[in-house]
Amino acid sequence: MTILVIAEHDNASIKSVTLNTVAAAAMLATFTSADVHVLVAGHDARGAADAAARIAGVSKVLLADAPQLADGLAENVEATVLTIANCYSHILAPASAYGKNVAPRIAAKLDVAQISDITAVDSPDTFERPIYAGNAIATVQLLDPIKVITVRSTGFDPASPEGGGASVETIDTTADAGNSRFVSREVTKLDRPELTSAKIIVSGGRGLASGENYTKVLEPLANKLNAALGASRAAVDAGYVPNDYQVGQTGKIVAPQLYIAVGISGAIQHLAGMKDSKVIVAINKDEEAPIFSVADYGIVGDLFDAIPDFVAALA
Incomplete structure (x- = not known):
């Protein structure tokens, strides 16, 4: 069993929610001594891949580098993940806008269920997630061969961003899906923490x-x-x-x-x-x-x- 984490990043560094997702993957890995791999899909994203390789608990980083992946369009990221999905028992993404955009597409194409917003790992196929605005916790078991999951960052303490020594492997990318295009991005610049x-x-x-x-x-x-x-x-x-x-x-x-x-x-x-x-x-x-x-x-x-x-x- 090997676990894949889809990293959220800006091509130069890893977003903090990825550290929480790696922590969830590491907890999952303790049940079966599984390896944790991280996918960095972007363009000129070697900096982000190197940062992912330093995360404690990561054994391998997969770098998919192509112009069509520069802006994180869900259709192109999903297509890249599908080329390697059958090598993994679990595919995890942050429960952020990015992860919520990508993960359902992957689950649909694999014809498997998705479990969203997990806050705890009970076993390799059983997870906890909040329902009714957090007033109740549902325990959910997934029986699909590949489990697609989004991770609520507040449920897991972040993995250490330093201390790991994973290898970085470049993988092939798919062609531009062509059914969406990046137009513009307006970034709010803050003088205080995010x-x-x-x-x-x-x-x-x-x-x-x-x-x-x-x-x-x-x-x-x-x-x-x-x-x-x-x-x-x-x-x-x-x-x-x-x-x-x-x-x-x-x-x-x-x-x-x-x-x-x-x-x-x-x-x-x-x-x-x-x-x-x-x-x-x-x-x-x-x-x-x-x-x-x-x-x-x-x-x-x-x-x-x-x-x-x-x-x-x-x-």
Whole structure:
């Protein structure tokens, strides 16, 4: 049994979610002493392949390098994976936008079931995944000969990015599928950590009342803590911040060391995206707010008084 991890990368480096996916593969490998291979599909992607080779627990890196793979178009990545799929018992991808785009196509072409968003490995064919917005955990058994899986990054501690010494092998690529083309990409440049990989997140909700208040109140605290900024869906829908900030079932799933929820009531959809955070601090004037049910520390009070006090204490 050999396990394949499809790496998410930018052709120069490996995205952090790949480390969590490798960790899941390594846990799976402990049941049968399997090898873990990583596929880097891109263009001029030797840097990413070398980075993947240094990940602890990886025994081989497969580099598929071609112009049609430069932008990660799902159709071309899927076609490349299918050329080697029969060599593997498990194919894993991060449960990110990239992985969710590629994995279902692979499963469909292989005519096998896919299991999404696993958070635990019970055996080589049995996995756990959250359902009902994380309020229940389903244990799912896959009987297909090749198991296609996406991995929720918050369910697994990342593998070490250093310490491995895997070989890098170049493999053949398929021709451009031709049914999609890359047009453009708009990348948001942040002066603070990325939301999904930040160790500290400060999130704001509808209680902030406006986008101006969101910036005025939360940014000083985030700057002091070197934290990422997040938001509830209510804050995003109200136009306080862009959609990129949204944490929750329909946004980004995060599990930082510290999550500070400011003016967030704690609707079930939001809790599904952050309740695995190591320490949760909630600030809300409603003492019955659901957010307090998952908080390690809670402050019942006016956020417009509490946050400036926080910032002053950190000075």
